[in-house]
Amino acid sequence: NAPPVASIDVAEKGYVGEEIILNASHSYDPDGEIISYRWDLGDGAIAEGEVVTHVYKEAGRYRITLEVMDDGGETDTAEAYIEILQREGSISAGNGLIYGIAVLGLISLILLILLILRRRG
Structure with missing residues (x-):
């Protein structure tokens, strides 16, 4: 059983209070299928699913981690960073x-x- 390959698609920047879309649809398993997607969103929040949304409440740089698991129990992890900004004038x-x-x-x-x-x- 070959392990899956995790891949994160997310914008490099976003804004406080606005919905961010995190997409793992480019993740794949060469000899099976991915059965779980687990996200650590870097601010204490955890999410599950191939595509998830999240709203950050504070400005800052966040490390997003995605762990995927395939039908053979193998896992892979990917990381991405997002900069959350405070809108000027807010x-x-x-x-x-x-x-x-x-x-x-x-x-x-x-x-x-x-x-x-x-x-x-």
Whole structure:
């Protein structure tokens, strides 16, 4: 029994919050058939199937690992890397919190000034 050959087809780059398609359809077994596809998506997520989708929640470089197994129990592994980017102008969770606090502070300051002016007038 010859081992299968794992092959990953995935874009080199993607964006936070957008669906990424991972395709193993070019994987093959020279003398049988592949019976399982197991993906480690590099961010703690695991998936199974010939074609899977995933959404990364944080920007960064992720190592994707695919393990295929054939009907004879032989396995092969392939690796690929994907760079997940934050879209320019988008607000991440940390920036969103800072923005929210700044707006709340500005509103509080305006209300305080109005209260002071009202008491004087």
